[in-house]
Amino acid sequence: MTEPKRATIYDVARTAGVSKSLVSLVLRNSPNVSPARRQAVLEAIEQLNYRPSHAAASLAGGSSRTVGVVIDDYTNLWFVELLRGLQDGLSAAGLRIAVSDRTLNAHIASDPLDGFLSTRVEALVLATEPTESMRIPANMPVVVAGNRAMKIPGADVVASDDRAGARQATEHLLSLGHRRIGHLTGGGGASQQRREGYEQAMRAAGLEALVIAPGSATTEETGYRGTQELLTRFPNTTAILAGNDSMAMGALAAARERDLQVPGELSVVGYDASPLAATHLLQLTTVDSLNSEIGAEVAAALLSRLADPAREPVSVRLAPRLIQRRTTAAPGRR
Amino acid sequence: MTEPKRATIYDVARTAGVSKSLVSLVLRNSPNVSPARRQAVLEAIEQLNYRPSHAAASLAGGSSRTVGVVIDDYTNLWFVELLRGLQDGLSAAGLRIAVSDRTLNAHIASDPLDGFLSTRVEALVLATEPTESMRIPANMPVVVAGNRAMKIPGADVVASDDRAGARQATEHLLSLGHRRIGHLTGGGGASQQRREGYEQAMRAAGLEALVIAPGSATTEETGYRGTQELLTRFPNTTAILAGNDSMAMGALAAARERDLQVPGELSVVGYDASPLAATHLLQLTTVDSLNSEIGAEVAAALLSRLADPAREPVSVRLAPRLIQRRTTAAPGRR
DNA sequence: CTGAAAGCGCTTACAG
DNA sequence: CTGAAAGCGCTTACAG
The missing domain is CATH 3.40.50.2300 (Response regulator)
Known part of the structure; x- marks a missing residue:
């Protein structure tokens, strides 16, 4: 049995006993089609297993x-x-x-x-x-x-509003009593604004901003390296706001490597509310960017x-x- | 300034001073085109910012x-x-x-x-x-x-070969000295074969297979719940082969919740060699499915x-x- | 609603 | 290589 050629709009029209124009109207959900005819067309489409060609529709319709x-x-x-x-x-x-x-x-x-x-x-x-x-x-x-x-x-x-979100996250840490809060940043506009929000909140609290930029990527790897650097340069850091959830995951890894309990000895906040943050393993405090x-x-x-x-x-x-x-x-x- | 209409193959041909057919040949990388003419066509394309229409090419070419x-x-x-x-x-x-x-x-x-x-x-x-x-x-x-x-x-x-991979992973755990090895499984053909590989290896070692099926999804959540169940039913389990890396992540979470050191008190193996397994936080032993x-x-x-x-x-x-x-x-x- | 017509921007096949 | 022609499967606009 040879494969039949794909059905076209002509085949559908013939099978349904209507004009080609009517089929086109049904396909584009036009209201000016009687229920009976619409039904006939839909049945023909089903029977012939017809699928309109994107290419033809796009070319003819100019869209x-x-x-x-x-x-x-x-x-x-x-x-x-x-x-x-x-x-x-x-x-x-x-x-x-x-x-x-x-x-x-x-x-x-x-x-x-x-x-x-x-x-x-x-x-x-x-x-x-x-x-x-x-x-x-x-x-x-x-x-x-x-x-x-x-x-x-x-x-x-x-x-x-990434600035507001980072401010909120920083204020959360401040309200818990943290004073030495580090921030891990990366490249791009979102990172920039999150950093500014963090800096605003620290400044408003009269505290020094501790910003680490381990690279332009905002990945688990840069989060890990950034945290290593942060904890080496500022060993008495008690909290970290990471540029996103992936970086926060790296921060958790670095904390574990130094035997720092989270959150007992080090608090970590992520950003994005990605699926990662919601896992049982991380249970990460994060900012939902909606x-x-x-x-x-x-x-x-x-x-x-x-x-x-x-x-x-x-x-x-x-x-x-x-x-x-x-x-x-x-x-x-x- | 009104936006010009998009350039077509005719425009390219005219600008390059060649025929429409020749442009089509260049577009499809035909070898029978002289370098000079090819160059002229490519310059016209660049100058007009021409992009061939998928829809037209697909419709005309039948592919x-x-x-x-x-x-x-x-x-x-x-x-x-x-x-x-x-x-x-x-x-x-x-x-x-x-x-x-x-x-x-x-x-x-x-x-x-x-x-x-x-x-x-x-x-x-x-x-x-x-x-x-x-x-x-x-x-x-x-x-x-x-x-x-x-x-x-x-x-x-x-x-x-998921069967062979799971067998290999199980044998790795056996060779480390584990006898009570649990397996977390899920739905689908890959899960089925991994389970069989695990069971083969356990049988060959004369050991009892401990299989937990926490659901058809193979996610961090089912891995977490499956591990809870496994450790409740078989408290002296010393190792887990998870159905995939996501489930292994859930297993790590459950282990931590029970204060079990990994790998000191519980070994965990994942499957897939996903990016997750390579993170600093997990450093998960896993099977690379290539x-x-x-x-x-x-x-x-x-x-x-x-x-x-x-x-x-x-x-x-x-x-x-x-x-x-x-x-x-x-x-x-x- | 129908039906005939034009056209979207290409590819293909062919005579030269 | 060129050039003219046909055609892919639709949409659109229009006369009826």
Whole structure:
């Protein structure tokens, strides 16, 4: 038995006994179709196992109905909740999401944007630090997710207030009685703002800021190395605010290596409320940057921008909140 | 200044002073093009910022040059290395990858396959447990990555030998002197084979298998709960082989909660060699299932299948190897 | 609602 | 290599 060729819209029309135009209307959920005919078309689609061709629809309609999302690296899981919120907000509008990971693409020396431009994505979501090398077409709608060092002219920005979150986390440690609180920072706009929030809170309390910058990556590895350096230079540190949850995990490792009880002898706070922070092993006090809500707001910004390309860029800022778990307590004897 | 319309292949041809056909040849890297003309075309492309339309190329060429990869869940990071190996193997052949996450899609009640079928993907890679509800077209090339409970007729399978890996890990614990070794298992084909490998090794050593199945998920949570159950039912257990690294992380959490030193009082072995296992905090002894190599073999199977759709299905099995880190040692006093 | 027509931006095959 | 032609499977706009 030879494989039949894939069914086209003509086959569906013939099977349903309607015109090709009517099938197209049903596919795009037009209201001006009688229930009976709609039913006939849907049955024909089911029977023929028909799937409309993206390529043809995109080419003919002049619109791919796809939004490109650029993320940093699959390993840093903050994007998962962002995608969930984004997908929820876009699927009702019939828009789909394509994800591109910069780390993976760097490997094969291909610009993730090239693929998206060939796909003719309707808009771009940047959930990563933009770089000069990203040549974004002037008329491309862009929403930046998260705080970034580089500004994209005309782009909307949706982020939680990293300065306020870091301030809140630092004040939590201060209120527990800590005075020697170190901070682990990294590269990028979010790190910068978190650092500023930490410094503001320390200054307001009349305390010295102890900032360690172990590198631009904000990973378990840099968190580990940064904590080693912090505890070597300032041995009487009693608390650490890490730049994100991955760095906090490294801090916990360094503490264990020095036989420092957490939180008895060293308190540790993360940032992002990633799945990692919620594990039984970490039970990490962290700042929830509301990633799923950021995704929802990104979707809203996207839809309104698509509806009105000329509207002024907006900047949405969400208020983060501290999640207290088991890695923070009053300072012990040290 | 109004935005110019996107450049098309006609614009490139005109700018380069060549025919449209020649531009198409350059785009598809044909060898029958003189260097001078190729250069002229590439300059025109650069100057016009031209990006060929996927949709048009796919429709006209009758081929999307895209492979669809279905993964379980972004949170389980074993897929990252798989994608890397896969991408390396496919990019030279001009094939790109589209990834779909089942967990995310379940959320909006859309079958990930539907999207891929509309995209007219050339082939499917299943890096997840297949289900009956996946209606895969009969003529679609499929490669299954990893050991799965359900067989797909005609599909190639690339996996590491989970039975051998689990056996190796168990023998490692036996050779350290452990006799009471528990195993944490979950759902799916990989879990099943790992369990069998563990049971074989225990039987061969004349020991009783202690298997705990805390649920079908293989997460930190089930690892934690499974270890609680194991240590309650068999309090003198001295070692645990977890179904994967996430479960091992949960085991470490449960051990800490009971004040059991790892590895002094309890040895723990993971599986997958995920990024998690390599962290300073875990330093987990684990089995490397060679995910990047699996990705490379999947790519090879895909290319040969595309070249010869009629060839017999193959089954590639890689030999995993144990990575010893800091969570295993000889049993202590208990 | 139908039906005929044009067109989206490419690839393919072919005569020259 | 060029150039003219057909066609991929849809959407769109329109006359009826």
